[in-house]
Structure formats: structure tokens, C-alpha cells
Amino acid sequence: MKFHSRHSKISAWNAFCWKKGHTMNRSNESGISKGMLLNLVQESCMEYHELSAEDKNRLIEEFSEFREAKAIRVCVTTKSKINDITHTLKAVENEVCPFPPLLSLLFIAIFSAP
Numbered sequence: 001m002k003f004h005s006r007h008s009k010i011s012a013w014n015a016f017c018w019k020k021g022h023t024m025n026r027s028n029e030s031g032i033s034k035g036m037l038l039n040l041v042q043e044s045c046m047e048y049h050e051l052s053a054e055d056k057n058r059l060i061e062e063f064s065e066f067r068e069a070k071a072i073r074v075c076v077t078t079k080s081k082i083n084d085i086t087h088t089l090k091a092v093e094n095e096v097c098p099f100p101p102l103l104s105l106l107f108i109a110i111f112s113a114p
Helices: 012-026 034-049 053-070 078-096 100-113
Strands: none
Touching: 012 034, 012 053
């Protein structure tokens, strides 16, 4: 039983934090500690409040596009590749030879006839 559901509406703050994290990853700043994260949030909070409503809407649109692209992406594992190939080969086998027992009897009858 699930008591917590996901919210589908994207907040401007979450989109802003995603954008900050995205730009930090591009600049290769890694190894952020809790104290550094707190300072970053405080500094970003001031920057966030200075944004106009238009900028916030643009951030939300950009984040929603990223989120949709992430949801569409297919996670392919080795097991799923093997299953896909197995089912494809089985379908090809069924198309090429739909009645294998009957064909084997037919071949036996043809080749064993004098």
C-alpha cells in the first residue's frame, strides 16, 4: 500500500536547484559537504528571490523538458537484450517453420520413398 504519491507539478525552486546542480556538474565542482551545501543553498536562495516570474517559468519549462527526456530514455540491460533476441529468433523460427513436426514427417516420407 502506497501512502505517498508523487507530485507532478514542478516547482520553480526545484527547477532552480536542478539548474544550479547542472551548472555545478559542468564546472566539475564535486565533493560537496553538508556545510558547503548549506552555504550553497543560502547563497542560491538570494539569487532565486531575485529572479523574475518570466525567468522562473523558463526554468520550469527547461526542467520539464529534461524530465520528459529522462522518462522516455530506455534502460537496456544485458538480460533484456538476451530476452529480446530470444523472442525475435523464436518468432522468426515460427514464421519460417510453422509446422515443424509435419514438415519432418513430410521429409521422411519424401526421402524414404523408393
